[in-house]
Amino acid sequence: MPVHITSPRFKENAARALANPGLQKALGTAKGAFLQRRAAAVAALPEFEQLRDIGRDIKNHTLAHLDFYLETYAANVERAGGTVHWCSTAEEARAAVLAICQAAGARTVTKGKSMISEEIALNAHLEANGITPVETDLGEYIIQLRHEHPSHIIAPAFHLNREDWEADFRRAHTDLPADRVFAERRDILTEARTRLRERFLAADVGITGANFLVAETGSSVIVTNEGNGDLTQTLPRVHIAIASIEKVVPTLEDCTSLLRLLARSATGQDFSVYTTFSTGARRAADLDGPQEYHVVLLDNGRSNMLGTEFQDMLRCIRCAACMNHCPVYGAVGGHAYGWVYPGPMGSVLTPSLVGVDKAGHLPNASTFCGRCESVCPVKIPLPKLMRHWREREFERHLTPASVRANLGLWAFLARRPGLYRLATRAAAGMLGLLGRGKGAFRSMPLAGGWTAGRDLPVPEPGGTFMARHAREQRARRR
Amino acid sequence: MSRDQILGAIRRGLKRGPLPADQRAMLDGRLAAHPRHLIPARSRVPRAEQLALLLRNVEKEFGSAERVPDLAAVPAAIADYLAAQNLAPRFVLAPHPELLGIDWSARPLLEHAARRAEPTDQVSVQHGYAGIAETGTLMLPSGATRPATLNILAETEIVVLRASRVVGAYEEAWDLLRAELGAMPRNVMFVTGPSRSADIEQTLELGAHGPRRLHVVLVDDDPAGLGAEDPSAPPGV
DSSP: OOSOOOGGGHHHHHHHHHTOHHHHHHHHHHTTHHHHHHHHHHHTOTTHHHHHHHHHHHHHHHHHTHHHHHHHHHHHHHHTTOEEEEESSHHHHHHHHHHHHHHTTOSEEEEOOOHHHHHTTHHHHHHHTTOEEEEOSHHHHHHHHTTOOOSSSSOTTTTOOHHHHHHHHHHHOTTSOTTOOOOSHHHHHHHHHHHHHHHHHHOSEEEEOOSEEETTTTEEEEEESSSHHHHHHHSSSEEEEEEEGGGEESOHHHHHHHHHHHHHHHTSOSSOSEEEEEOSSOOTTOSSSOSEEEEEEEOTTSGGGTTSTTGGGGGOOOOOHHHHTOHHHHHHOSGGGOSSOOHHHHHHHHHHHHOHHHHTTGGGSOOOOOHHHHHOTTOOOHHHHHHHHHHHHHHTTOSOHHHHHHHHHHHHHHTOHHHHHHHHHHHHHHHHHHTTTTSEESOOTTOHHHHTSOOEEOOOSSOOHHHHHHHHHHHHHO | OHHHHHHHHHHHHTTSOSOOHHHHHHHHHHHHHOOOOOOOGGGOSBHHHHHHHHHHHHHHTTOEEEEESSGGGHHHHHHHHHHHTTOOSEEEEOOOHHHHTSOGGGSTTOEEEESOOOTTOOEEEEEOSEEETTTTEEEEEOBTTBOGGGGTSSSEEEEEEEGGGEESSHHHHHHHHHHHHOSOOSEEEEEOSSOEEOTTTTOOEEOSSSOSEEEEEEEOOOGGGSOTTOTTOOBOO
């Protein structure tokens, strides 16, 4: 894997993130914005729940016939005058993009936002070969200025505060007066607009991702709010769309149904500002548009997920609702996850793509609260899939010995209900006695790591859940 | 070759070989029929309400809109709009027969050039192919008469849309496009409001890379679309 993966150090990453005041401020500011907007958009569309079932079914149908739909898609791209480059690995995809850029004699390329570009570490490869990539999505632009990676799949600069933007713009745009004032967020936006406008006009090649590929028409679809994706794919002489194989859907109608879910789940908009279907290169009579249209179609391990318990993950439409609603993501942010995809979807996808030996911590970083699954527009059972990874990690003896020993002890008790109840009754009684009048324990011997960030509630009088349940059942029968 | 490698890996995962001919025929049939899924009820309303819904949604998405009785009234509407925004009376015009046929000399101070947009153009006047009431979205397929650059380069985009081209849902717009244009044009843009970004602290700011202003001039050429208050108005579509 080309990108440096820090997922094996998730615990250290998370601890650092919790102790980083700037990050905690940014997470605090951002928290809630996406949630409220999504809730309002969903509430305004009574059919939303039915649409989730439809979205799930469209994706399941496509995945069950993925070979057919990819072949149909590729044939239709070529019928419209485009070229499809099939790439099994990240390395092949990088080579394909570079070859197109070199054939076009490209010096600078503009880029729309693409997570696949992050996945294959495209920018570093272009730079190493003397081609300057320019990120044009506002969030991606500052990430590139900072030499960082996105911390969120739809809001790359989720971890930054306004002060960071101002400082970075002053540092990067040295030709502008140093004492200029950024009175409003809008001033930051305007400066980026002016700066990037020159870049859009100078670029030789434009590279975008794709939210969907439509088999029926051979179209790639991008969804943006800024308009940068459209400037990127319209102005240069060559357009390259990079997309992974599971992005294909059968028809325009299938795509439309998924689009009804995407923006509502992502930013809480009814529809994004620009949803654009690109099909082939400029037609003879057209007055604008690229002369060449290429699609770099990437597998990179996805085909291996088919037929396994992780096939459901290939339904993902990258809306980010799961991370927006995740208490773990909300506490540590995206960088702690250590690779391209953070949050619950990343905790399932990353082990599939880079290996559970490197990313085994991620599916453990979950409270199993289930919010991710409850908001997923295509109903991916994310907690179940994370549990599958935990099982695989355990089976492969990747779990530390101390954890295995304690799990063994717990399993011994759990398989003996009489003993288990005795033990929990004793523990609850003792904790109740020790904590009487306190409400909660601030710390607990042998559990300092757990209580450092949480309080342990003192058990309420009345015994364990099982004891109370049995008592109530008896009372009801009487 | 990677193509065969990828298709082979997919088939191994799905535990089968290439699809048999009967199954391929079934899937080809689905592509040809391109069945619709559920269409939200919000746009299934009488014609006049549908138009009102479109305009309401354009404004909800931070665009603006006005209605004019016919194409002849368009130059005055555009001249007044530009004056109200303090913009120069100059624009790049989509070279579409409907727009070229307008008598622009009715407003002699209004200058225009019919061509693709250039970076220096401040205002563009685009031809609206269809309007989608469901979310206040404009469907703008590219072509010789409707250059895509008009949708992205100017700071202000004005879209002239005939009321008879307003539909309820996206699916109805696709049907129009399939019936009238046949094959997909190079580019089909769905535009919902002016450009914006929420990348700075998840706070929405208008005017990112695309137009800062989006103004819809709706030409009332559909008798069924007039009189939003009339509950007995015939259902549209």
